Amino acid sequence: MNMLSLFNWLGNTSVGLAIQESNWGIATGEMVHLLALAAMGGTILLVDLRLFGIGMKRQPASRLARELSPVFWTSLAVMFVSGVLILSGETMKCYYNPAFRLKMLLLFFALLFHATFHRNAVASATGTVSSFRSKSAAALSLALWLSVGLAGRAIGYL
Amino acid sequence: MNLLHLCQWLYASSLATTIRESQYGFPVIETAHVLGITVLVGTVAIVDLRLLGVVMKREPVSEVLEQVLPLTWCGFLIQFCSGSLLLFSKAAEYYWNPIFRIKLVLLLLAGLNPLIFHSTIYRSVATWGESRITPIRARLAGAFSLTIWGAIIVAGRAIAYFHHR
Numbered sequence: 001m002n003m004l005s006l007f008n009w010l011g012n013t014s015v016g017l018a019i020q021e022s023n024w025g026i027a028t029g030e031m032v033h034l035l036a037l038a039a040m041g042g043t044i045l046l047v048d049l050r051l052f053g054i055g056m057k058r059q060p061a062s063r064l065a066r067e068l069s070p071v072f073w074t075s076l077a078v079m080f081v082s083g084v085l086i087l088s089g090e091t092m093k094c095y096y097n098p099a100f101r102l103k104m105l106l107l108f109f110a111l112l113f114h115a116t117f118h119r120n121a122v123a124s125a126t127g128t129v130s131s132f133r134s135k136s137a138a139a140l141s142l143a144l145w146l147s148v149g150l151a152g153r154a155i156g157y158l
Numbered sequence: 159m160n161l162l163h164l165c166q167w168l169y170a171s172s173l174a175t176t177i178r179e180s181q182y183g184f185p186v187i188e189t190a191h192v193l194g195i196t197v198l199v200g201t202v203a204i205v206d207l208r209l210l211g212v213v214m215k216r217e218p219v220s221e222v223l224e225q226v227l228p229l230t231w232c233g234f235l236i237q238f239c240s241g242s243l244l245l246f247s248k249a250a251e252y253y254w255n256p257i258f259r260i261k262l263v264l265l266l267l268a269g270l271n272p273l274i275f276h277s278t279i280y281r282s283v284a285t286w287g288e289s290r291i292t293p294i295r296a297r298l299a300g301a302f303s304l305t306i307w308g309a310i311i312v313a314g315r316a317i318a319y320f321h322h323r
Contacts, residue, residue, distance in 0.1 A: 027319055031312045034195065038311060041193070042200015049229070056225040059217065067214045071207065146193070153189045 004095060010084075011091035019089035029086040033079060037149070040075035043068040044145050047122065051138035053130040061125035061134060099158045103151035110144040162253055169250035177247035184247060191240040198233030199307045201226045209300030211290050219287040219296070255320050261313040268306045275299040 019025035049055040094100040121137035177183035252258040279295040
């Protein structure tokens with residue numbers, strides 16, 4: 001099964017068809033996507049700024065990340081579900097949209113980075129001083145997630 | 159000069175005209191406004207969730223609030239500036255947009271909430287700030303804030319779906 005037929009299948013599911021026929025389906029999906037963006041972006045920002053030594057400095061980055069991780073994973077899950085629902089309402093627009101393709105690629109790298117280098121850098125950031133490793137993890141993480149957001153917003157313009 | 163005249167004057171200003179006539183002006187500022195949500199609402203939400211006893215339960219409320227507040231103000235600045243530019247460029251249209259009016263009222267409520275919170279229950283934060291379960295008035299302030307900011311995001315997105323004819 002190639003990607004095009006997967007998109008076609010998604011667009012022909014009952015949920016996909018219902019969203020396409022509804023006036024407010026896509027709009028509602030986008031609103032939920034934005035609400036989850038606020039929470040997810042907020043946790044990424046607070047943890048990465050802490051890795052830089054900015055913001056919530058009174059607790060180590062490792063503890064801050066652990067405290068905020070339920071918010072991160074919950075909002076990521078909401079973004080994923082709402083994202084798939086939006087996609088199911090406009091599969092062909094997304095399939096041929098270069099910003100959508102770029103966003104998926106960047107999202108893959110952002111998640112990969114989050115689960116590997118970033119995760120290890122956070123786990124070892126138990127002190128108060130930011131190491132070079134902490135700062136580079138934070139810079140790359142912010143750059144990756146920001147580019148995911150920029151590409152996401154660009155889907156609507158292309 | 160009434161509000162409609164003010165909007166028309168803003169709409170006709172050279173700044174607004176430049177944004178409107180540039181191919182990338184509005185989209186670039188709008189992108190900043192959308193991503194700026196994370197800095198403003200994302201940080202507010204963490205404080206609200208702490209008040210509700212959901213996250214950072216072991217940290218005193220005042221610690222969370224004081225550390226997050228500078229970032230929230232940065233977010234407010236980003237959102238206020240980008241939002242004002244978006245408004246100026248479409249002021250004559252947004253004047254008629256019912257959702258835009260609702261968003262302004264919601265913003266007013268979102269601004270009043272911390273004013274009331276800080277001048278009442280937060281004054282005694284030293285007595286309750288370290289407990290996981292905060293007083294009901296603090297939890298109400300957190301729940302109200304989350305609801306209002308959520309509604310502001312929803313209304314903000316909905317503005318674009320209403321066109322004045």
